[in-house]
Every structure is written in structure tokens, then in C-alpha cells.
Amino acid sequence: xxxxxxxxxxxxxxxxxGSGPEAEDTERSALLNAVDRFGDFWVLGVFVIMVLVFGLLxxxxxxxxxxxxxxxxxxxxxxxxxxxxxxFVIITGxxxxxxxxxxxxxxxxSGVVMQDLLSAHANSMxxxxxxxxxxxxxxxxxxxxxxxxxxxxxxxxxxxxxxxxTAIGAGATPLINGGNEVVNIPSQIGTIGETLxxxxxxxxxxxxxxxxxxxxxxxxxxxxxxxTYAIGSNSVGARRAGISVDNxxxxxxxxSGLLAGVAGMMVMANFTDASPLSGQNDELxxxxxxxxxxxxxxxGRGHMLGTVVGTxxxxxxxxxxVLVGVSGSWxxxxxxxxxxxxxxxxxxxxxxxxx
Amino acid sequence: MSLTTxxxxxxxxxxxxxxxxxxxxxxxxxxxxxxxxxxxDLDVHQGEVxxxxxxxxxxxxxxxxxxSGALQPNAGTILLxxxxxxxxxxxxxxxxxxxxxxxxxxxxxxxxxxxxxxLGREQTVKGPLRLFGWLDRRAMILGAKADLDRTHVRIGSVxxxxxxxxxxxxxxxxxxxxxxxxxxxxLMDEPTAALGVEQQETVGQLVRSxxxxxxxxxxxxxNLPQVHKLADRVAVLFxxxxxxxxxxxxxxxxxxxxxxxxAALGAQPHAG
Numbered sequence: 211x212x213x214x215x216x217x218x219x220x221x222x223x224x225x226x227x228g229s230g231p232e233a234e235d236t237e238r239s240a241l242l243n244a245v246d247r248f249g250d251f252w253v254l255g256v257f258v259i260m261v262l263v264f265g266l267l268x269x270x271x272x273x274x275x276x277x278x279x280x281x282x283x284x285x286x287x288x289x290x291x292x293x294x295x296x297x298f299v300i301i302t303g304x305x306x307x308x309x310x311x312x313x314x315x316x317x318x319x320s321g322v323v324m325q326d327l328l329s330a331h332a333n334s335m336x337x338x339x340x341x342x343x344x345x346x347x348x349x350x351x352x353x354x355x356x357x358x359x360x361x362x363x364x365x366x367x368x369x370x371x372x373x374x375x376t377a378i379g380a381g382a383t384p385l386i387n388g389g390n391e392v393v394n395i396p397s398q399i400g401t402i403g404e405t406l407x408x409x410x411x412x413x414x415x416x417x418x419x420x421x422x423x424x425x426x427x428x429x430x431x432x433x434x435x436x437x438t439y440a441i442g443s444n445s446v447g448a449r450r451a452g453i454s455v456d457n458x459x460x461x462x463x464x465x466s467g468l469l470a471g472v473a474g475m476m477v478m479a480n481f482t483d484a485s486p487l488s489g490q491n492d493e494l495x496x497x498x499x500x501x502x503x504x505x506x507x508x509x510g511r512g513h514m515l516g517t518v519v520g521t522x523x524x525x526x527x528x529x530x531x532v533l534v535g536v537s538g539s540w541x542x543x544x545x546x547x548x549x550x551x552x553x554x555x556x557x558x559x560x561x562x563x564x565x
Numbered sequence: 566m567s568l569t570t571x572x573x574x575x576x577x578x579x580x581x582x583x584x585x586x587x588x589x590x591x592x593x594x595x596x597x598x599x600x601x602x603x604x605x606d607l608d609v610h611q612g613e614v615x616x617x618x619x620x621x622x623x624x625x626x627x628x629x630x631x632x633s634g635a636l637q638p639n640a641g642t643i644l645l646x647x648x649x650x651x652x653x654x655x656x657x658x659x660x661x662x663x664x665x666x667x668x669x670x671x672x673x674x675x676x677x678x679x680x681x682x683x684l685g686r687e688q689t690v691k692g693p694l695r696l697f698g699w700l701d702r703r704a705m706i707l708g709a710k711a712d713l714d715r716t717h718v719r720i721g722s723v724x725x726x727x728x729x730x731x732x733x734x735x736x737x738x739x740x741x742x743x744x745x746x747x748x749x750x751x752l753m754d755e756p757t758a759a760l761g762v763e764q765q766e767t768v769g770q771l772v773r774s775x776x777x778x779x780x781x782x783x784x785x786x787x788n789l790p791q792v793h794k795l796a797d798r799v800a801v802l803f804x805x806x807x808x809x810x811x812x813x814x815x816x817x818x819x820x821x822x823x824x825x826x827x828a829a830l831g832a833q834p835h836a837g
Contacts, residue, residue, distance in 0.1 A: 428697070431699055436676075436687060437684075443674055443676055446671060447673055452686075510674070
């Protein structure tokens, strides 16, 4: 069964009440259908074009190599995990600006905990497990607090998560370990970051991939996912339908924080240390990925597949520009331009569809 | 999910000696120093369509909100099938079978028709996946078709996005799902506001189809010609009282107007 794409225009009930055969509107909508189907996949098309362009432009077609894939996929891991959580949040019409800060913070706290355990001669394996648990629970806890403040105190998500971002990123994280990187962490973690499955997929990439699939199924096949869309589309209506909107939102932000914790661990695995710089500004890329993937910041629309493509577009942009020899800051410019183009293009398509 | 009816085809003549499905006695409500309702009595019987009319500020919205559980009255009783009930929340009201279709319809425009119909009572698959709330899409798509067919309004595909449908069709979804939720009485708050003539006719069709399924309807509206056509009786609210309970077959629209403005009472016309 194909995944439902929220913005797909399946045959609309445009027939006037009580008159006209249904065959009429199927004809018109078949054409509109085709246009919209194409429209939904335009992000995928952009991605393919980018791959081709960068691939052909890169010296000796470096992009089309396994090394290139490994590089890009590794880079994409942290954004992907954040973007998965962000997808849920944005679909409800909210936003989580603290994602990146939570990534860094959970990494640092987990790192310090593991460092302390190791100095106390604790078992390496056990330390790793405790480290993971710390990151995940801490991330979930912060997400929970975000959700709680947003729903119980009725504060806008922008403000609350901005507050978290500041308190955690600028405030708490530099306080940990004196603001220094934590290097004394179990070697297992570094091993995780380096292990390849079937010679093509790093373990962190697999973790991110599994998260995408699982959360994608939750979003598109379960009641929780449907209600997420409902709340974003019409929260008053959702409430009237008997849905506990506040509780649902708390869950959504908790999930976002939890995934940021997982991302914190994966970043540690990639670099074999915990850095206070990890995750800075990552949330912007995560949000960009979700929007490029077709989500609306007003809520109610978005798609996990779109988020994945959006993330890879950004990862490809960064890596591709490097391969082609363009300097770092231009990557940021390019990302910004693509986000604006994506949103504008989406709006244009919506207006055309309404005619 | 099917609607249970008594199998009784309602006659438009009043069954006024039977116990009303829903009734209020002496409902009073004030907001600070503003007295919105000053002792309202109203009955709705099985198979009836009752209109609730009145000028702005007469108290219609307040009364609807009290009946749907969103507001608590300061005094008075609400009776369901003759038994007093307290509606402390809209959820409780819905659990008792009082369904309200609000003016804004409470539909999610980005969701499809069938998703809207089942919002809040989504069906999950049997088996282990049930734990995760795995949706039984096929059952819901079929169920939505059935629920909407009963409204006799053409919707086209239930997979269409709700936001793309016309106002009348969206009304049909809201009403169809309220009835499918197993309502004992349907409250419709200004269903034709902001709808064109053709779509107002759709709403009329909806009300008739609901009524023919045995569900009584309380229709709150400004649309006097329509309520005159559709309703069996009309209750006129004026300054927080029900000042008249009129048989539509016995009065004209002009009569209704004079009751609404208070002219029939000999009241002074007030500014505004």
C-alpha cells in the first residue's frame, strides 16, 4: 500500500451537490492527479539532479564512489535523527529550536558520566550502556520539559525551545567538564562509529535509518501519527474530537528530545569524544530538511520520506560543494537558498492546485 | 458503528406528550454582571427538527454551549430522556450522545475525508500491531463511505482532502460523523452561515436525512426561510428567555421576525 502523501490530490469531491456524474470529475482530476503526484516527488527529482550535477562536476567523478557515500551518510546521521523528531514537531505546527543544544548537552553529560565510571574502574561494556541510557533519558527528559511548558503554561514553542536552546547550549553545556572535550570514553563507542555493516553502512547510519523507518511507520500508519497531523491541521477540531492534544504534544516533544539524545551518542561514536561544540546550529539544518521535504511550518503537512530526502539534499550540498572545491560558507548560503526555494515552490504548487 | 434507530419513521406532527429526548428547565447563566440566560425551558422530541432562533445577544450560543457541555449553567436542569444529567464537559456530553456540529465544523483540512470521519475513534487492526495503534485504513475507508452515504450528499472519493471540498460537503462530513458517533440528539450551530444558496440546500438535505434516521435535531440559525421549511417547531430566544414556541406550519417568516425583535411582545426596538 503506498504511503499516503498529505499533499497528494486524489480525486477531489468537486462535483456540485446532488448533480453531475462522478465520471466527469474523475477525468479532470486524473490530469490534476498526475501534476500533483509529480509535484510531490519534485524534491526527489531535485535530489537526483543534484547527485548528477555534483557527480559530473567533481574531479574524476568522485561523488559516485563508495567513499563518498560513506562520507555523506556519516555526515547526515546527526541531522537525520534530529530531523525525524523535528518532523513530528513541525507537523503539529510547533518547532523545536533546542534540538542541537540537546544533542551536545546529552553527549557531554553522558561523556562525563562514562569518564567518571571508567576512572572508577567500571566495566567498559557496562559504562557504554549507562552512557547510552543517560543520553537517551536526559534527552527525553528535556523534551518532556519543553512539551510541558508549551502545553501547561500555554507558551509558544518558539519561545520555549529558544529558551531551552539558550539555557542548555549557551549555559549548561560549557559548564560541563570545564567546557573541555571528554576523551576518556569507552572504546566500544568509537568502535560503533567505525564498524561497517555489509561494508557499506556504518552502524550509526543504520541506527539513523532504523529510526527513520520506525518513526515513519508511526507517522504514516498509526493512530499517533494521524493525530499528529490532525493537531497540526486543526487543534481545536482535534480537541473536540476527543483527542487529548496537550498530552499528545508532550509526547511529540519528548520524542524529539529522545532522538536528540540518540544523535548525541551517534556523534560521540563518530568522533570518539564528546565535544561541547557538537550539535551547534544543527537544529536549523534539521528544520530546513523537514521543510524541504514538504512540511509546512503552519502544521498539518509533512512526510517522513520527504524529510529523509531533504536531509540528504543538505548533506549532499555540503559534501558536494567541498568535492567541487567551493568554500565552506557558500554551503550555508546554498542551504538557505534551497529552503526558501522549497517553501516558495510548495506555495506556488498549492495555489495552482486550488484553481 | 452503525446508527441505532428505533425503526420509527418520525412524523412531523408533534409527539409532544412523549418524553422529550432532551429538555432543559429553568436554565440560567450569567457572565459577571451580564445575564445571558434567564430561565430557559426547551424540549426536543424524537424525530423532531427544532429551530432555535433569536437576535444576536439573545443567548443562542450560550444555550448551545451549555447543552454541549462546554459551559455549566448557574441554575436549572438538563434532562435526557426524562432523567436529569450534569454535563461537566463536552466529552461527557458526547458520551451521552449529544453531538454538536459547530460553525467552524472542526474538520482538519489537511486530512482526508475518511480520516476526518474517524478522528477520535480511529479503528485499529486486530492482532499484535494493535498495541501500536496500527490503523485499519481499509475498514475506515469503507466505514466512512457508508457513514457519508447516509447523508445523501455527494462527496466523491473519501480519500479527497477535506480542505478541498465545498462548504456543503464539509458540513456533510461533520454531520455524517456526528450521527455515526451514535448521537441521540444533534445540535447544529449556524450551519448555513457563510454558505451559498445551493449549499444551504445541501444542509437542508442533511438535516432531513438525519431526522429521517430518527435523530432529533436542534438547529441554531439566522436563516429564517430555511428553518421555516425544515423545522417542525421554532423556539424564539429574546433577552435570555424563550418567548415563543411556534409551529412552523402555523406561522410565517414575518411572524418569526416580529418575535425575534420583540415587536410581538410590544417591546421597544433597541439600537444596534
